[in-house]
Amino acid sequence: MSESSTPIIVPSGAGPRGAAHDELLDGLNPQQREAVEYRGQALLIVAGAGSGKTRVLTHRIASLLRSREAWPSQILAITFTNKAAGEMRERVEQLVGDSARGMWISTFHSACVRILRREAEQFGFTKAFTIYDSGDSRALIKRLVKEHEADALGLTPASVQSRISKLKNELADADSYARDANMNDPAERMFVDLFSDYQRQLQRANAFDFDDLIAQTVYLFRAFPDVADVYRKRFRHILVDEYQDTNHAQYALIHELTRPVQSSVDAGGGMLALMDEQDGASLTVVGDSDQSIYAFRGADIRNISEFERDFPGAKVVLLEQNYRSTQNILTAANSVIRNNFDRKDKRLWSDQGDGEKVVGFTGYSQHDEAQFVADEIEQLRRKGVDYGQMAVFYRTNSQSRALEEIFIRSAVPYKIMGGTKFYERQEIKDALAYLVSVANPADEMALRRIINKPRRGIGDVTVETISGFAEREGITFRDALGRYAELGLGPKLQGAVAQLHNVLAEASEILLPSSGEAPPPTSVAEGLQVLLNKTGYLDALRASRDPQDEARVENLDELVAVTREFARNNPEGTVLDFLTEVALVADSDDLDDESGSVSLMTLHTAKGLEFDTVFLTGVEEDLIPHRISAGEPGGPQEERRLFYVGITRARKRLYLSLAMTRAQFGEVSAAMPSRFLQEIPAEIIHWRQSPGDVNSRGGTQSRALNARRPRDRWGNTQQLPPGGGLKPKSTAMDRFPGMVTNKVRDNGDLELAAGDRIRHEDFGEGRVDAVTGEGPKRIAHVRFDSAGSKKLLIKIAPITKL
């Protein structure tokens, strides 16, 4: 690439990289240094798991800033999660101090929202646009599918949604799709109709869905080169983390941003004084194709594997030394990932020594497995390992239930990352829909959601009446509410509509004062409370006899607390800023890590994190690799990468566990050990209880237990125990002294003291060593005669005092 004829914005080029840099390079290995110091248009850092890539990235940024090669405002760093962004910002701040302020360090999505809020007016949106999460867009699609009666053609809301999402990630729209589709097929025609209708509705509601945030930004840049140039001139150094997980739209966005700027400089008086070409921004990407686990949402591994082709002259740096894990853990990881063909061979190594062996365990049921995990956690805790340094991973969110149940009973403090998100709860979505209805009156979806919550007697019929009126008059649905007297409704309904309208108007005055003054920081909390109280939403919940509604009230209290917290952190923040944050911040980004608890999360959420001790549970066929992945192209390989990601999160101790039977859909079925287990060399696994142990033949072959299930899928029923039948038939149960049944009770008032003897339904008799905690959280520390020491939550443990 040609040298840039450096224009105004770029600070004077690099001075000799001397003394000032040394401390930034301290403690880095030669490859890491190279990655920090390289200066050029394009740099690919192939960073194996635990190879210190965040360190390299932050030091690279710091190095650019310190040498005055870049101002903070010229740096754009993109990560995949808000949490990663926050961490990166913090670490850069540690290196360079306050000057980190002006940098953009954010996710693709938040960066795009920021750009779109500024530029929305360019193409038919307002800056008050709302962001539809997948639930919102599913609701909209569902309505459209119904209206078009598309189900008759075999189109379900779910399938339509995922197809639209995939297409958007490929930057296709309804028109471009229609050009290549077989339009003789009525189902295809219908899909195209739905797609374009969906897009029309979004536009009308002044809303973007998740995929639009990226795709529409690309569209904006392509349609308005002047706008794009503003950002191209501004961002001179772009850094992208987890590049292997970018999809086509994200790739295109990066491409647009790194284009050379071909712009005229306005010399004043409308005269174009000189044409100036400036090189595109320098691009640094970091990634590891072995950790690509988001193909299902359009991530294209080719973005990284063809980087050198896309950016000719790109420099590639390989980081293979792992600073995180012991050699045994790395050996396990390497020997698993090796089985993926079509990958560049890469071997992580460590100089930390072998460390402990990987521990394997096979439980009878998922409860049994969970009990093993809980016991092991307690034992490690007694040895001084912090709860916060232990994590439990699983493939699917539903697996967290059994773990949670046992953890509660065993008084293991835990937190679940991700999963059913706070912001996806009904009552929270309702409350947010109220805020949206005020902030973005064009959003009919939000209004429809809350128009009859709480019950106002406004049903489908009335909604359609209002909608029809709005259409005839050419006004928005929201405005139609304001003209309640003209809707031709009965007096009761008219009153209900009028009341809703008035509350919305009142909240609007608080949140977006018509005087044009900036609302005070407390306005969001205030507005929300007005909406919840004066609409009667809270009253309805309080009056309800559904016990769940009590929890809903608490959740709403918490939401109000969140708005207050938001106001503290963002004194200038408006209701729009609040809604944006809520839409884009996943629960896994929860920044206040309660360091005193064990983290539970899916393997996907685990990416990018690390823990001293990792429990990888449910290592079974049909779970990992997941059954559904088998049919998908590249599915099994992606599952293997996912397993690999899980293994490489562990620093010192890795546990792999599975269960012989697993309950799913309310039915218990036999489970088989995952094929991935066999890929790990036997000598580095120490099986506390191997699948072979539980196999009635006592063989080493991995087979499912012949549990007393009539529907054992191999048709086996019972077999003789290894000993040849001297003892009565051994059932699998004999081998599980710690097996757990599924009973929960309430012994809220059971009084226990040290020295008491108790009987536990699963663990037998034992002696109480100590009682700690208060009230409903009282915990008994019990030494059982046969099952060892355990902590039990007295309130719910199945125990009786003897």
Add this chain to the structure above:
DNA sequence: TGCTTCTATTTTTTT
């Protein structure tokens, strides 16, 4: 319109 009851479906992963 709203409540109750019955039925069908779900669980792959997420910004």
Add this chain to the structure above:
DNA sequence: AATAGAAGCA
């Protein structure tokens, strides 16, 4: 097993 949606009835 749990829940959301549909259908049926008041």
